[in-house]
Amino acid sequence: MVxxxxxxxxxxxxxxxxxxxxxxxxxxxxxxxxxxxxxxDGDPLQRHxxxxxxxxxxMLGYPxxxxxxxxxxxxxxxxxxxxxxxxxxAMLLLDERHDAHLLITNSIKNDLSxxxxxxxxxxxxxxxxxxxxxxxxxxxxxxEKLLLQPSPYVRKKAVLTAVHMIRKDPELSSVFLPPCTxxxxxxxxxxxxxxxxxxxxxxxxxxxxxxxFRKVVPQLVQILRTLVTTGYSTEHSISGVSDPFxxxxxxxxxxxxxxxxxxxxxxxxxxxxxxATNTDTSRNAGNAVLLExxxxxxxxxxxxxxxVLAVNILGRFLLNNDKNIRYVALTSLLRLVQSxxxxxxxxxxxxxxxxxxxxxxxxxxxxxxxxxxxNSSNVRAMMQELQAFLESCPPDLRADCASGILLAAERFxxxxxxxxxxxxxxxxxxxxxxRDDAVANLTQLIGEAQELHAYSVRxxxxxxxxxxxxxxxxxxxxxxxxxxGDLLLEGNCEETEPFQVGExxxxxxxxxxxxxxxxxxATRGYAITALMKLSTRLxxxxxxxxxxxxxxxxxxxxxxQQRAVEYNVLFQKYDHMRAAILEKMPLVERSDSQGVDExxxxxxxxxxxxxxxxxxxxxxxxxxxxxxxxxxDTPGHAQHLPPLAPSPGGALAHLxxxxxxxxxxxxxxxxxxxxxxxxxLDLSFVRHPETPGLLLVTATTSNSSKEDVTRFxxxxxxxxxxxxxxxxxxxxxxxxxxxxxxTQVFRILNPNKATLRLKLRLTYNHSGQPVQEIxxxxxxxxxxxx
Amino acid sequence: MxxxxxxxxxxxxxxxxKWYVPLSDKEKKxxxxxLVQTVLARKPKMCSFLEWRDLKIVYKRYASLYFCCAxxxxxxxxxxxxxxxxxxxxxxxxxxxxxxxDIIFNFEKAYFILDEFLLGGEVQETSKKNVLKAIEQADxxxxxxxxxxxxxxxxxxxxxx
Numbered sequence: 001m002v003x004x005x006x007x008x009x010x011x012x013x014x015x016x017x018x019x020x021x022x023x024x025x026x027x028x029x030x031x032x033x034x035x036x037x038x039x040x041d042g043d044p045l046q047r048h049x050x051x052x053x054x055x056x057x058x059m060l061g062y063p064x065x066x067x068x069x070x071x072x073x074x075x076x077x078x079x080x081x082x083x084x085x086x087x088x089x090a091m092l093l094l095d096e097r098h099d100a101h102l103l104i105t106n107s108i109k110n111d112l113s114x115x116x117x118x119x120x121x122x123x124x125x126x127x128x129x130x131x132x133x134x135x136x137x138x139x140x141x142x143x144e145k146l147l148l149q150p151s152p153y154v155r156k157k158a159v160l161t162a163v164h165m166i167r168k169d170p171e172l173s174s175v176f177l178p179p180c181t182x183x184x185x186x187x188x189x190x191x192x193x194x195x196x197x198x199x200x201x202x203x204x205x206x207x208x209x210x211x212x213f214r215k216v217v218p219q220l221v222q223i224l225r226t227l228v229t230t231g232y233s234t235e236h237s238i239s240g241v242s243d244p245f246x247x248x249x250x251x252x253x254x255x256x257x258x259x260x261x262x263x264x265x266x267x268x269x270x271x272x273x274x275x276a277t278n279t280d281t282s283r284n285a286g287n288a289v290l291l292e293x294x295x296x297x298x299x300x301x302x303x304x305x306x307x308v309l310a311v312n313i314l315g316r317f318l319l320n321n322d323k324n325i326r327y328v329a330l331t332s333l334l335r336l337v338q339s340x341x342x343x344x345x346x347x348x349x350x351x352x353x354x355x356x357x358x359x360x361x362x363x364x365x366x367x368x369x370x371x372x373x374x375n376s377s378n379v380r381a382m383m384q385e386l387q388a389f390l391e392s393c394p395p396d397l398r399a400d401c402a403s404g405i406l407l408a409a410e411r412f413x414x415x416x417x418x419x420x421x422x423x424x425x426x427x428x429x430x431x432x433x434x435r436d437d438a439v440a441n442l443t444q445l446i447g448e449a450q451e452l453h454a455y456s457v458r459x460x461x462x463x464x465x466x467x468x469x470x471x472x473x474x475x476x477x478x479x480x481x482x483x484x485g486d487l488l489l490e491g492n493c494e495e496t497e498p499f500q501v502g503e504x505x506x507x508x509x510x511x512x513x514x515x516x517x518x519x520x521x522a523t524r525g526y527a528i529t530a531l532m533k534l535s536t537r538l539x540x541x542x543x544x545x546x547x548x549x550x551x552x553x554x555x556x557x558x559x560x561q562q563r564a565v566e567y568n569v570l571f572q573k574y575d576h577m578r579a580a581i582l583e584k585m586p587l588v589e590r591s592d593s594q595g596v597d598e599x600x601x602x603x604x605x606x607x608x609x610x611x612x613x614x615x616x617x618x619x620x621x622x623x624x625x626x627x628x629x630x631x632x633d634t635p636g637h638a639q640h641l642p643p644l645a646p647s648p649g650g651a652l653a654h655l656x657x658x659x660x661x662x663x664x665x666x667x668x669x670x671x672x673x674x675x676x677x678x679x680x681l682d683l684s685f686v687r688h689p690e691t692p693g694l695l696l697v698t699a700t701t702s703n704s705s706k707e708d709v710t711r712f713x714x715x716x717x718x719x720x721x722x723x724x725x726x727x728x729x730x731x732x733x734x735x736x737x738x739x740x741x742x743t744q745v746f747r748i749l750n751p752n753k754a755t756l757r758l759k760l761r762l763t764y765n766h767s768g769q770p771v772q773e774i775x776x777x778x779x780x781x782x783x784x785x786x
Numbered sequence: 787m788x789x790x791x792x793x794x795x796x797x798x799x800x801x802x803x804k805w806y807v808p809l810s811d812k813e814k815k816x817x818x819x820x821l822v823q824t825v826l827a828r829k830p831k832m833c834s835f836l837e838w839r840d841l842k843i844v845y846k847r848y849a850s851l852y853f854c855c856a857x858x859x860x861x862x863x864x865x866x867x868x869x870x871x872x873x874x875x876x877x878x879x880x881x882x883x884x885x886x887x888d889i890i891f892n893f894e895k896a897y898f899i900l901d902e903f904l905l906g907g908e909v910q911e912t913s914k915k916n917v918l919k920a921i922e923q924a925d926x927x928x929x930x931x932x933x934x935x936x937x938x939x940x941x942x943x944x945x946x947x
Binding site: 161248 | 908
């Protein structure tokens with residue numbers, strides 16, 4: 001029974017008529033079964049119709065592999081209709097991965113050598129669409145022959161097929177290089193275009209070919225010049241521009257030939273200038289040519305004036321109403337910003353305006369370009385623009401913008417304060433989008449800028465008081481408040497508006513940060529450590545802090561619990577060391593040669609041992625203080641010495657081992673070495689747990705008199721064989737009536753195990769009188785030096 | 787070179803797919819799906835270019851159809867817009883005021899026209915006239931062949947062979 005098969009049009013109608021996916025599937029399955037049957041034993045004359053239907057179904061996403069062999073049969077058929085559909089099917093259904101594809105090689109070979117022109121066209125088209133490397137090798141000679149055939153219709157296709165063949169098998173370059181010179185003399189635009197594409201491909205793959213084709217530069221220049229000056233030809237022009245496709249292709253080849261080659265570049269300079277100035281810019285076609293011209297000018301050795309012209313063209317593009325033009329302008333300028341920085345700088349204001357673009361791909365380009373244009377002279381103005389942008393930019397650009405601003409600030413900051421302000425602003429605006437190391441960098445920066453400690457802590461306090469949710473900001477603020485809490489409470493700072501903040505407020509804020517569910521575990525770690533540090537910085541009693549610390553001793557978070565337990569112990573058993581351990585951090589030496597991994601490790605270290613110096617540096621050269629040198633011109637107050645290792649955090653490390661550590665060494669008895677009118681100086685000693693040869697001496701000066709002690713300075717000296725380092729004292733004022741004592745740590749190394757003697761010099765003001773005392777201490781316990 | 791060209795409707799239905807690089811069916815489907823989604827998500831006022839994977843995508847909407855090309859890094863986006871426009875003009879000339887339906891019902895013709903304009907991902911003919919002439923001639927060839935065979939196939943169709 002002959003089942004009438006649906007015509008293609010009818011099938012399409014029926015499919016489109018289907019109301020549901022299931023219905024469509026049904027129709028298609030039915031039809032496919034019918035097509036299969038027809039392939040098996042149907043009329044070969046109808047085969048092309050069946051295949052056409054199959055191809056339609058295939059486009060909708062349904063499987064059509066059973067049609068592959070049919071393509072072969074149709075291609076082999078002598079009928080043109082069959083071949084047309086068969087080759088189309090081959091292009092759609094067959095590809096390199098199918099073994100079947102090789103089977104059409106023979107048919108293609110026959111069609112190429114014996115077919116009529118349209119058939120040759122079909123064969124070439126298919127070969128260039130899906131021909132594998134193997135097929136290309138088999139058919140190279142056939143294609144080569146066709147390059148020289150009289151018909152332009154076939155030749156133009158043969159040339160582009162050659163391009164495909166070279167892409168598949170670069171060895172075939174040797175076959176297709178020789179005909180190029182002759183092909184270049186063609187007048188037919190299609191052949192010319194194909195030839196130039198072919199030459200471009202050859203040159204890109206083969207340096208020898210590149211050298212060979214440099215000699216055709218004058219010819220190319222001539223062709224382009226003719227194109228540009230001959231004027232309007234209806235056949236090839238678009239909006240008054242002569243064959244822009246051909247122009248663009250020639251310009252691209254010129255770019256490749258002129259690159260890194262003085263002579264060729266020179267030969268094309270005039271022409272490029274001509275095209276750049278004369279091309280009509282009112283429509284896209286002209287702008288396409290201009291764009292290619294600009295890219296060529298910038299890539300070859302062109303005269304300076306020409307380069308400026310090119311950049312200016314891009315600048316004009318930036319002002320074009322057409323978004324697409326603005327887009328290519330931004331992309332191209334980005335490519336040029338490194339090599340022609342000053343030229344691009346001239347268009348900085350226009351670029352910055354593009355930040356306001358509503359189209360995200362444009363504003364992203366504008367952001368990248370703006371960041372690349374920041375330099376030391378425009379940094380303030382640019383940062384203002386970029387920060388304004390940061391506040392309103394789309395979320396997916398925030399991270400890039402924030403990190404871009406921070407990087408630029410690091411490179412070009414005009415002053416430390418500006419730098420700190422900038423980072424602060426970024427943290428408040430886009431805190432969640434900054435990179436991990438922003439916190440470490442900012443703390444480093446603040447630590448370095450001693451003169452700005454007061455300013456920084458105040459600004460950070462205000463920012464934190466307003467908003468505790470931005471984690472990086474909260475972390476830095478907590479750290480700062482912990483470190484410089486005393487400066488915060490002092491009340492004076494010329495650079496910010498004066499505001500008073502009480503101890504209770506500060507503690508309350510830190511507690512709030514600690515308890516907030518918005519705070520990350522790391523932030524909480526910072527908060528609790530800051531609270532702990534404040535126990536030595538604030539004057540009031542530490543009950544509130546003790547309470548918090550003891551509560552967190554049973555916190556679920558292990559990190560927090562561990563810290564709290566350790567801090568608890570610090571309050572109880574090791575109270576005499578507390579001041580020393582919680583002293584202001586020495587400045588961490590920032591070495592830029594550190595790898596990223598090292599930095600990360602250090603940062604991790606910093607988070608675990610918050611009080612410890614994160615970077616272990618080599619112990620500084622020992623400062624030997626001769627007993628006699630004490631009276632020389634050692635300048636003023638006890639020095640803030642360069643970083644040393646291990647830091648007081650080492651003691652904390654010991655505490656971390658506490659639960660299962662070996663019993664700590666028996667404590668060395670302390671000593672009162674000085675007393676005068678209620679001012680007392682006590683020394684306490686402890687050996688460094690990791691370096692038993694290192695003795696940590698804490699000098700605690702207390703004041704039980706009725707008057708304050710001010711401008712207190714303590715200097716110390718040891719015998720020659722010892723090495724000593726003085727750390728910064730906790731302060732220089734000891735309030736009356738048992739106010740907060742001043743503590744200072746000396747680190748003493750005794751490599752020779754000699755007897756330790758200490759000479760101390762104290763200067764201070766008491767009851768309105770200046771006091772100076774010098775005395776030796778030689779009744780030090782034996783354990784301090786044995 | 788152009789790596790592929792896709793035509794699809796506002797509903798995401800594919801109307802034409804021309805691939806100039808060898809990819810498996812599965813990969814083609816995946817790419818098509820992703821790209822269609824990306825382009826359809828673009829707002830009307832946005833620019834015609836976007837970066838996608840390591841390619842540049844140039845797309846333009848004509849009535850209910852999106853014409854979407856993937857080009858390589860060195861290729862000129864603006865001239866690709868001209869390529870798309872030229873193709874639409876050719877379709878328009880051939881079908882006479884082309885609309886999506888023409889391309890749906892005559893998809894093979896759409897391919898044939900494209901294959902006279904581009905070859906291997908490159909422009910082969912810059913003259914509109916020449917492209918249309920070539921299609922005309924091929925159509926004529928097909929017609930001639932059909933005329934020569936028509937009587938026979940009619941008889942077959944009514945079962946009288």
